[in-house]
Amino acid sequence: xxxxxxxxxxxxxxxxxxxxxxxxxxxxxxxxxxxxxxxxxxxxxxxxxxxxxxxxxxxxxxxxxxxxxxxxxxxxxxxxxxxxxxxxxxxxxxxxxxxxxxxxxxxxxxxxxxxxxxxxxxxxxxxxxxxxxxxxxxxxxxxxxxxxxxxxxxxxxxxxxxxxxxxxxxxxxxxxxxxxxxxxxxxxxxxxxxxxxxxxxxxxxxxxxxxxxxxxxxxxxxxxxxxxxxxxxxxxxxxxxxxxxxxxxxxxxxxxxxxxxxxxxxxxxxxxxxxxxxxxxxxxxxxxxxxxxxxxxxxxxxxxxxx
Amino acid sequence: xxxxxxxxxxxxxxxxxxxxxxxxxxxxxxxxxxxxxxxxxxxxxxxxxxxxxxxxxxxxxxxxxxxxxxxxxxxxxxxxxxxxxxxxxxxxxxxxxxxxxxxxxxxxxxxxxxxxxxxxxxxxxxxxxxxxxxxxxxxxxxxxxxxxxxxxxxxxxxxxxxxxxxxxxxxxxxxxxxxxxxxxxxxxxxxxxxxxxxxxxxxxxxxxxxxxxxxxxxxxxxxxxxxxxxxxxxxxxxxxxxxxxxxxxxxxxxxxxxxxxxxxxxxxxxxxxxxxxxxxxxxxxxxxxxxxxxxxxxxxxxxxxxxxxxxxxxxxxxxxxxxxxxxxxxxxxxxxxxxxxxxxxxxxxxxxxxxxxxxxxxxxxxxxxxxxxxxxxxxxxxxxxxxxxxx
Numbered sequence: 267x268x269x270x271x272x273x274x275x276x277x278x279x280x281x282x283x284x285x286x287x288x289x290x291x292x293x294x295x296x297x298x299x300x301x302x303x304x305x306x307x308x309x310x311x312x313x314x315x316x317x318x319x320x321x322x323x324x325x326x327x328x329x330x331x332x333x334x335x336x337x338x339x340x341x342x343x344x345x346x347x348x349x350x351x352x353x354x355x356x357x358x359x360x361x362x363x364x365x366x367x368x369x370x371x372x373x374x375x376x377x378x379x380x381x382x383x384x385x386x387x388x389x390x391x392x393x394x395x396x397x398x399x400x401x402x403x404x405x406x407x408x409x410x411x412x413x414x415x416x417x418x419x420x421x422x423x424x425x426x427x428x429x430x431x432x433x434x435x436x437x438x439x440x441x442x443x444x445x446x447x448x449x450x451x452x453x454x455x456x457x458x459x460x461x462x463x464x465x466x467x468x469x470x471x472x473x474x475x476x477x478x479x480x481x482x483x484x485x486x487x488x489x490x491x492x493x494x495x496x497x498x499x500x501x502x503x504x505x506x507x508x509x510x511x512x513x514x515x516x517x518x519x520x521x522x523x524x525x526x527x528x529x530x531x532x533x534x535x536x537x538x539x540x541x542x543x544x545x546x547x548x549x550x551x552x553x554x555x556x557x558x559x560x561x562x563x564x565x566x567x568x569x570x571x572x573x
Numbered sequence: 574x575x576x577x578x579x580x581x582x583x584x585x586x587x588x589x590x591x592x593x594x595x596x597x598x599x600x601x602x603x604x605x606x607x608x609x610x611x612x613x614x615x616x617x618x619x620x621x622x623x624x625x626x627x628x629x630x631x632x633x634x635x636x637x638x639x640x641x642x643x644x645x646x647x648x649x650x651x652x653x654x655x656x657x658x659x660x661x662x663x664x665x666x667x668x669x670x671x672x673x674x675x676x677x678x679x680x681x682x683x684x685x686x687x688x689x690x691x692x693x694x695x696x697x698x699x700x701x702x703x704x705x706x707x708x709x710x711x712x713x714x715x716x717x718x719x720x721x722x723x724x725x726x727x728x729x730x731x732x733x734x735x736x737x738x739x740x741x742x743x744x745x746x747x748x749x750x751x752x753x754x755x756x757x758x759x760x761x762x763x764x765x766x767x768x769x770x771x772x773x774x775x776x777x778x779x780x781x782x783x784x785x786x787x788x789x790x791x792x793x794x795x796x797x798x799x800x801x802x803x804x805x806x807x808x809x810x811x812x813x814x815x816x817x818x819x820x821x822x823x824x825x826x827x828x829x830x831x832x833x834x835x836x837x838x839x840x841x842x843x844x845x846x847x848x849x850x851x852x853x854x855x856x857x858x859x860x861x862x863x864x865x866x867x868x869x870x871x872x873x874x875x876x877x878x879x880x881x882x883x884x885x886x887x888x889x890x891x892x893x894x895x896x897x898x899x900x901x902x903x904x905x906x907x908x909x910x911x912x913x914x915x916x917x918x919x920x921x922x923x924x925x926x927x928x929x930x931x932x933x934x935x936x937x938x939x940x941x942x943x944x945x946x947x948x949x950x951x952x953x954x955x956x957x958x959x960x961x962x963x964x
Contacts, residue, residue, distance in 0.1 A: 268798075269794060269795075269798045272794045272797075272798075272823065273790075273791060273794055276788075276790035276791055276794060279788075279790070280788050280790065396839075397810070397811065397839065397843055399814070399842065399843050399845070406822065408821070408822055408824060410824070415822060415823045415824035417822045419822075420822070486787075489788075490787040490788065490815050490818075491814065491815075491818065491843075492787075492811060492814055492815055492843055494811070496785070497785075497787070499785070500785050500786075501787075531791070532788075532790065532791045533791075535791035535792060535795075536791045536794060536795055539781075540780045540781050540782060540791065540792045540795070541751050541781045543782075543791075544783065
């Protein structure tokens with residue numbers, strides 16, 4: 267029982283990252299109908315930006331210029347990194363996606379990959395292959411719930427993720443901007459004719475997705491404090507799987523699928539030999555997609571006017 | 574005109590060659606080749622090789638030469654750069670053996686260079702000793718090639734013995750990267766050694782992940798649930814800090830033990846106090862060294878301004894082994910082929926040699942049986958000598 271509970275705690279944390287990153291893929295997809303393959307690397311960039319912001323703030327703290335408690339440092343780091351990373355996301359949209367809006371979709375997908383490679387190798391050239399340790403902004407406290415070990419950071423990670431997902435869901439469903447995004451998802455030929463600015467909406471989608479990736483990056487840095495330029499590669503691809511599994515363009519679907527992916531990976535490793543983890547986990551995903559090819563919350567293409 | 578120049582040059586060459594011969598007949602010389610990574614990817618390795626070799630030569634010169642069979646020989650080091658490339662290492666070895674006519678070669682250090690260079694030495698029947706190459710293929714089926722360090726498989730039994738003696742544990746957990754050669758191989762060697770000591774089933778958890786994985790919580794939860802008394806993880810500084818952190822967060826307070834892949838200063842930078850007090854096995858430890866090892870470290874440090882690493886220490890030991898082999902082989906005949914054979918035989922039969930990296934006895938395969946060093950990471954984050962352990 268304790269073992270089971272412990273794995274649930276582990277899976278919740280691991281799933282949070284997939285879910286947060288998958289949301290970024292979904293946001294962009296719902297507006298532009300294409301996947302931003304640089305998203306995993308924007309997550310990496312977010313982690314590094316968070317690292318530099320946190321180091322700068324810690325430096326100020328150490329010098330006694332601005333003295334802040336750990337939680338305030340953390341909140342400031344998150345907010346600043348979200349802002350900076352969303353700027354990066356918007357820049358990527360402006361440079362790599364907007365000029366190709368009329369181009370074949372394969373070209374736009376390729377652009378994303380190129381941007382991803384540029385971000386990875388640019389980081390490598392700029393900062394070198396040296397690993398960075400994400401500073402522990404909040405001291406970790408471990409406590410027991412029943413037979414499972416839980417830390418304050420784990421609870422924080424899961425809580426922040428869930429709150430952000432709900433906020434995003436609310437934003438897309440209840441606000442004018444969200445409505446514009448959904449309308450754009452419905453038809454991006456007619457909707458702009460009705461006065462909805464497509465460029466602003468695309469920028470918004472990239473900005474929001476990147477801000478979420480920054481939060482994911484910082485939380486990832488706190489949970490797994492070894493940063494390296496290729497850290498976004500594998501996580502990015504797996505989160506992409508979650509985005510597809512959730513249903514292309516569905517915020518709720520991406521979040522649910524992200525957690526599901528975390529649970530499948532952790533429990534497969536917990537029950538079967540861990541060598542077979544990805545083999546079994548992704549066979550399960552393949553099976554799910556065979557029976558639900560549009561994911562959990564996705565609509566068949568034919569239901570859309572655009573395709 | 575051109576022809577004249579050639580005649581002149583060949584005359585000059587003849588004269589200079591004659592001079593060289595005249596010099597050697599006056600004072601008998603032993604030439605030792607050094608094949609080192611002086612430039613390229615790992616110039617620090619080449620530098621340590623050269624520095625250790627020059628320090629050794631200093632001792633020989635101070636003693637007025639090397640005494641072999643009652644006769645004093647002058648020692649000359651022929652240092653060749655292999656540019657950290659396999660093909661250059663082969664070329665350097667060929668040059669040293671055929672052109673410079675060295676008696677024995679020390680180096681190359683890294684397996685990438687030592688494996689192909691060993692092929693040349695073996696074919697041309699010139700003894701060679703690589704101080705630092707741990708790949709089994711360097712010496713495999715090559716009677717003329719030796720090494721001064723232990724091989725990868727060797728650390729499995731060392732760790733198994735150490736943990737058994739030190740803690741008296743009976744149940745082991747292993748966590749390793751299944752997609753990487755070194756950790757996978759070492760995990761298997763360790764499992765076998767542990768089960769030989771404590772019976773089948775005594776490795777209660779044998780968990781793996783793949784390269785670039787960041788979350789090990791499921792594997793660690795399994796290890797904890799299995800009742801393992803310690804975790805052996807032969808990983809690099811990329812994963813070890815994360816494994817230590819996640820294990821602690823899951824409530825693990827028992828020891829985590831590593832192999833020589835832990836021996837990087839980066840590990841301490843990344844893991845911080847999480848790694849203090851933990852043990853791993855390696856070739857050599859600078860902090861806490863005693864006796865001859867300490868004397869070597871202090872002298873090297875005073876001369877070159879930094880604490881020598883394992884390459885320097887193993888090169889030093891290699892040269893002392895070479896010195897002993899040459900002395901044991903004496904008296905030298907002056908026939909290079911015969912002398913090389915004698916030195917090889919002498920090197921192969923060295924027993925209980927007291928090196929600064931431990932006591933060595935050579936096997937017929939050219940690999941030493943030697944004790945490994947167990948290092949404890951102390952509370953200042955230094956790698957401190959803890960004890961010697963034999964397999």
